[in-house]
Amino acid sequence: MPGKQDISIEPLARVEGHGGIKVEIQDNKISKVEVRILEGPRLFETLVVGKTPEEDLSIVPRICAICNLSHKYAALRGLEKALGVKVPQATQEYRHLMHHGEFLESHSLHIYFLALPDFLGYNNAVAMAEKHGETVVKALKLKKFGNKIMRLMGGRMIHGENPILGGFGRLPSREELIQLKEEALELLPFAIETIDLLATLDVPDHMERETQFLCCKPLHDGYDYYGDSFLTSDGKEHPAEDYKSVIKEHVVGHSFAKRSAYNGKPFTVGAIARVLLLGERFKGEAKKAYDKLYNERWHRNPIYNNFAQAIEQVFSLEGVIEVVDKLLASEPPKVALPTQETGAGTGAVEAPRGTLIHHYKIKDGKTTAADFITPTAMFLDDLEEFIRTGGQTMLARKQKENIELEFEKIARSYDPCISCSAHLVEVEFK
Numbered sequence: 001m002p003g004k005q006d007i008s009i010e011p012l013a014r015v016e017g018h019g020g021i022k023v024e025i026q027d028n029k030i031s032k033v034e035v036r037i038l039e040g041p042r043l044f045e046t047l048v049v050g051k052t053p054e055e056d057l058s059i060v061p062r063i064c065a066i067c068n069l070s071h072k073y074a075a076l077r078g079l080e081k082a083l084g085v086k087v088p089q090a091t092q093e094y095r096h097l098m099h100h101g102e103f104l105e106s107h108s109l110h111i112y113f114l115a116l117p118d119f120l121g122y123n124n125a126v127a128m129a130e131k132h133g134e135t136v137v138k139a140l141k142l143k144k145f146g147n148k149i150m151r152l153m154g155g156r157m158i159h160g161e162n163p164i165l166g167g168f169g170r171l172p173s174r175e176e177l178i179q180l181k182e183e184a185l186e187l188l189p190f191a192i193e194t195i196d197l198l199a200t201l202d203v204p205d206h207m208e209r210e211t212q213f214l215c216c217k218p219l220h221d222g223y224d225y226y227g228d229s230f231l232t233s234d235g236k237e238h239p240a241e242d243y244k245s246v247i248k249e250h251v252v253g254h255s256f257a258k259r260s261a262y263n264g265k266p267f268t269v270g271a272i273a274r275v276l277l278l279g280e281r282f283k284g285e286a287k288k289a290y291d292k293l294y295n296e297r298w299h300r301n302p303i304y305n306n307f308a309q310a311i312e313q314v315f316s317l318e319g320v321i322e323v324v325d326k327l328l329a330s331e332p333p334k335v336a337l338p339t340q341e342t343g344a345g346t347g348a349v350e351a352p353r354g355t356l357i358h359h360y361k362i363k364d365g366k367t368t369a370a371d372f373i374t375p376t377a378m379f380l381d382d383l384e385e386f387i388r389t390g391g392q393t394m395l396a397r398k399q400k401e402n403i404e405l406e407f408e409k410i411a412r413s414y415d416p417c418i419s420c421s422a423h424l425v426e427v428e429f430k
Contacts, residue, residue: 009404010036019416021407022254023391030391033384035411037257037376045370053079053165053338053360056367060358061159063372064417066109069102069154070351072163074358077226080165081345082362083338090326090333091167094153097180097323098163099225099349100316101149106352107271107309107316108146110415111194112139115306118409119201135197138190142313145183149320152176166336177324184320188285191313195289198307206397207390207410208300211382212267214247215274215355216240216348223274223281223315225350231277232262240348243357247373259381260373266382269354269375270414271308272298279311286315302386302413309352309415341365351375353415376416386410 010020024032061068113125122128129136154160216227298304346359354375361369
């Protein structure tokens with residue numbers, strides 16, 4: 001139908017934070033797509049200036065209550081580089097355990113309560129519970145397990161102070177570690193059942209287009225959630241310290257969040273990027289899950305991010321079991337101390353939603369500059385392009401009836417963390 005039509009979705013349901021989508025249609029063609037981040041700038045990059053590294057570590061996790069340990073982890077890695085802190089391998093294993101807990105908590109929340117209702121035809125998880133009650137109950141148990149690890153390693157459920165420079169304030173007891181292993185073994189079959197469920201689902205193709213992917217390269221030959229360099233889907237590797245020359249940030253007029261580009265084009269981070277770039281490294285049940293779910297459409301379709309998160313659930317449950325075995329066979333590590341008071345460092349980790357960067361400059365024991373780039377700020381441009389492609393395809397196919405829901409599904413598949421993304425937009429008055 002000729003003429004102009006506006007589609008406005010606000011607020012965007014079942015995502016972390018407050019955002020919206022606006023799509024303009026002119027003469028049956030998509031003329032504009034805006035994914036709007038409506039939460040105001042957070043100003044954390046300025047808040048930490050003048051603070052000690054210890055104060056930084058207490059402040060930056062407040063960026064997000066969902067990914068607070070990922071922010072803590074990225075900050076630790078950046079600050080420890082700047083201060084010359086060399087943590088022992090056992091400390092790194094405890095951090096692996098901490099990180100697995102956050103991934104399990106976040107992925108289970110997204111897969112079962114935010115995304116799965118879309119696939120099964122429900123408005124929310126409560127409505128889904130009547131027919132899929134067992135799945136909902138087991139999903140809650142899995143999420144609770146992730147919460148338990150976060151509380152144990154963080155010191156409390158949200159914004160815990162237990163992870164410190166060089167180590168932890170308190171390490172879990174042998175009994176606590178054994179209990180975590182037992183619970184992970186108990187929950188693993190449910191995570192595998194989820195793989196079987198997803199394998200039966202139909203995934204729409206209307207939004208499919210080629211894009212780019214980026215993730216951290218692990219420091220070993222396996223799959224992992226952190227690194228000192230980035231892998232990109234063009235086959236290149238980039239040192240984390242060169243992040244500004246790799247990831248180019250810019251601002252848009254319709255959103256408080258910055259945007260990012262690689263090689264001048266949108267790109268995607270997150271579970272789907274990690275699995276596409278590192279999936280051949282999986283072992284055990286995670287490798288079986290990868291072999292069962294992966295197909296070539298993943299390179300063009302963001303909906304498969306939900307499937308990638310399900311594979312990572314299996315990987316993290318197996319990771320908890322593996323890490324606990326290592327810790328039970330090792331001596332408790334001592335806290336490593338700084339060797340300098342002046343320096344700079346970039347900490348890169350994978351948050352559940354994608355690559356997270358914390359960069360710090362320290363002089364005489366005080367922060368002089370900080371820069372954070374969050375996953376959502378990296379993939380927002382790509383999200384808009386997938387909505388544009390999907391909308392144009394549906395219009396051409398005359399599939400307008402559920403077009404708003406399809407836009408929401410695309411956005412939800414990225415599992416955006418909107419409060420994280422609105423970190424800072426500089427305003428200059430001239």
